[in-house]
Amino acid sequence: MPAQYIETVGRSNNNALALLGDFSIFVAQTFRWLFSTVFRLRTWRLVLPQMYDVGVKSVPVIAVTGAFIGMVMAIESYNQFKSIGQEERMGSIINLSVVKQIGPVLAAVMLAGRIGGALTAELGTMNVTEQLDALRVMGADPIRYLVVPRLLACLLLTPILTIYSDLLGVLGGYFVAVQAFGVPSAPYWQFSEQAIDSWQIFEGIFKSFFFGGAIGLISCYKGFTCGAGASGVGRACTESFVASFVAIMILNFLFAKLLQDIYIAIYGVKSMFG
Amino acid sequence: MQNSIADPTTTASGPTPKASLLSLRNLHKRFGKLVVLNGVSLEIEEGKTIVILGPSGTGKSVLLKHIVGLLRPDKGEVWFDGKRIDDQPERNLTDYRKNFGFLFQMGALFDSLNNLDNVAFPLVEHSTFDKEKIAELAQEKLRMVGLPEVGKKMPGELSGGQRKRVALARAIAMGPRVILYDEPTTGLDPIRSDVINELILKLQRELNVTSIVVTHDMNGAFKVADRMVLLTDGKVRFDGTPEEIRTTDDEIVRQFIAGEAGVAELESLRSNGQSVEPQMEEDKK
Numbered sequence: 001m002p003a004q005y006i007e008t009v010g011r012s013n014n015n016a017l018a019l020l021g022d023f024s025i026f027v028a029q030t031f032r033w034l035f036s037t038v039f040r041l042r043t044w045r046l047v048l049p050q051m052y053d054v055g056v057k058s059v060p061v062i063a064v065t066g067a068f069i070g071m072v073m074a075i076e077s078y079n080q081f082k083s084i085g086q087e088e089r090m091g092s093i094i095n096l097s098v099v100k101q102i103g104p105v106l107a108a109v110m111l112a113g114r115i116g117g118a119l120t121a122e123l124g125t126m127n128v129t130e131q132l133d134a135l136r137v138m139g140a141d142p143i144r145y146l147v148v149p150r151l152l153a154c155l156l157l158t159p160i161l162t163i164y165s166d167l168l169g170v171l172g173g174y175f176v177a178v179q180a181f182g183v184p185s186a187p188y189w190q191f192s193e194q195a196i197d198s199w200q201i202f203e204g205i206f207k208s209f210f211f212g213g214a215i216g217l218i219s220c221y222k223g224f225t226c227g228a229g230a231s232g233v234g235r236a237c238t239e240s241f242v243a244s245f246v247a248i249m250i251l252n253f254l255f256a257k258l259l260q261d262i263y264i265a266i267y268g269v270k271s272m273f274g
Numbered sequence: 275m276q277n278s279i280a281d282p283t284t285t286a287s288g289p290t291p292k293a294s295l296l297s298l299r300n301l302h303k304r305f306g307k308l309v310v311l312n313g314v315s316l317e318i319e320e321g322k323t324i325v326i327l328g329p330s331g332t333g334k335s336v337l338l339k340h341i342v343g344l345l346r347p348d349k350g351e352v353w354f355d356g357k358r359i360d361d362q363p364e365r366n367l368t369d370y371r372k373n374f375g376f377l378f379q380m381g382a383l384f385d386s387l388n389n390l391d392n393v394a395f396p397l398v399e400h401s402t403f404d405k406e407k408i409a410e411l412a413q414e415k416l417r418m419v420g421l422p423e424v425g426k427k428m429p430g431e432l433s434g435g436q437r438k439r440v441a442l443a444r445a446i447a448m449g450p451r452v453i454l455y456d457e458p459t460t461g462l463d464p465i466r467s468d469v470i471n472e473l474i475l476k477l478q479r480e481l482n483v484t485s486i487v488v489t490h491d492m493n494g495a496f497k498v499a500d501r502m503v504l505l506t507d508g509k510v511r512f513d514g515t516p517e518e519i520r521t522t523d524d525e526i527v528r529q530f531i532a533g534e535a536g537v538a539e540l541e542s543l544r545s546n547g548q549s550v551e552p553q554m555e556e557d558k559k
Contacts, residue, residue, distance in 0.1 A: 134382035137342050138396045139368040
């Protein structure tokens with residue numbers, strides 16, 4: 001029936017807008033607390049354990065991700081470059097891709113799965129066991145006490161983990177291209193240096209800061225608003241990863257366009273082929 | 275920003291009667307289509323223990339959450355000590371909530387902190403004591419609930435009854451005027467339940483607090499109550515002393531305190547039982 005269809009579409013649009021509004025309020029409250037408490041020692045006492053969970057414990061998975069990105073790219077591109085006698089230029093393509101796009105994006109996606117899921121599960125469990133209500137009753141704002149430290153940890157450590165992922169991606173590509181396929185080392189690095197300047201590296205790290213923010217905010221929000229019981233928490237974890245993933249893709253697209261335009265405005269179009 | 279809790283002389287609703295510490299006036303609350311509170315009014319005196327009874331889902335825990343501002347009524351007012359509470363923004367409620375200790379149904383201890391740090395949490399948040407003094411005060415609260423030795427353990431290492439007692443120690447850490455108990459004996463065996471009920475009485479005597487207890491435990495209710503309130507269908511059906519509730523003529527109230535299923539519930543069981551019986555082969559022919 002047309003009326004029922006209109007009602008369904010209207011209700012789902014209403015729900016989506018309400019969700020967006022609710023999330024916006026959550027983000028606004030989080031940043032209000034962040035700016036008012038970021039210089040307090042008490043805040044950093046809560047941030048440090050989160051930095052261990054977000055950063056130190058993510059090192060192995062980021063290392064594996066980064067290294068294999070570089071290695072796979074070298075494997076996939078070697079024959080094509082060799083067929084045109086340009087295998088010495090492989091480094092420029094591999095390393096540029098790693099530091100600008102694949103390194104930051106895949107590192108963020110890995111963190112969304114590992115950290116995002118864990119944050120949502122932890123805060124969701126606190127939600128369904130009334131620990132969040134207990135915080136409120138004791139006069140501690142749950143956003144100040146729980147969300148701000150986790151957000152700060154994600155904001156600070158996602159760029160650092162991205163740098164680490166980029167480094168291992170570059171090393172992984174080098175290992176396969178030079179050590180395995182015999183591409184000469186000096187031209188491999190020389191062409192890489194021509195193609196990659198500070199701006200390219202800055203781009204990747206700059207984007208990763210926002211990826212970390214998206215992961216922190218979305219996964220904490222999902223934990224705070226999960227449904228009752230184990231199924232509610234489980235569903236929230238899945239939704240948290242999907243929403244973080246989509247946010248990373250959208251942010252990556254927007255920043256790719258924005259930063260590209262800024263680069264061209266400042267430096268003009270620069271060819272990586274000399 | 276200055277606390278702008280309404281002065282009773284400037285509002286149309288008026289101040290609470292002098293004897294009442296807490297005043298709940300015509301509270302209405304619904305969640306979607308589900309009406310939970312449908313005009314609940316209660317005046318709660320200081321220094322007494324009031325037990326709130328009622329069938330599951332009748333709004334008892336929702337009522338407790340309105341008292342501490344975790345929920346806001348759709349209609350109605352909450353007054354505490356002559357000041358209106360329900361219309362205050364969240365940031366103005368911090369000082370108000372220091373008057374309360376809340377024992378949640380499952381304890382709601384923080385899993386990442388040990389038991390001593392759990393009890394100390396409100397002191398860390400709101401007091402200016404140093405670390406040693408806070409630890410000393412927290413340990414004293416654990417002693418009051420009979421668990422002086424569990425401070426260094428994590429909540430997960432305790433039994434259900436012990437967790438509730440640690441949660442109760444946390445609820446009294448700041449010396450509240452009112453303690454709210456949300457089904458304090460649910461999930462506990464009769465002996466552990468009696469331990470909790472004895473603690474409620476002990477705290478009442480030693481701290482001279484006002485206690486509001488939501489419970490299904492009728493033995494415990496009669497043990498601790500100065501006054502009993504029965505909620506049904508979102509409204510107050512009975513409000514009186516334990517002696518009055520034992521001798522009431524109201525059939526619904528008598529059935530509830532005796533734990534007897536009513537005619538409507540039994541009919542529902544019988545009619546559901548008939549609908550699920552398998553059809554015999556002979557009947558199909």
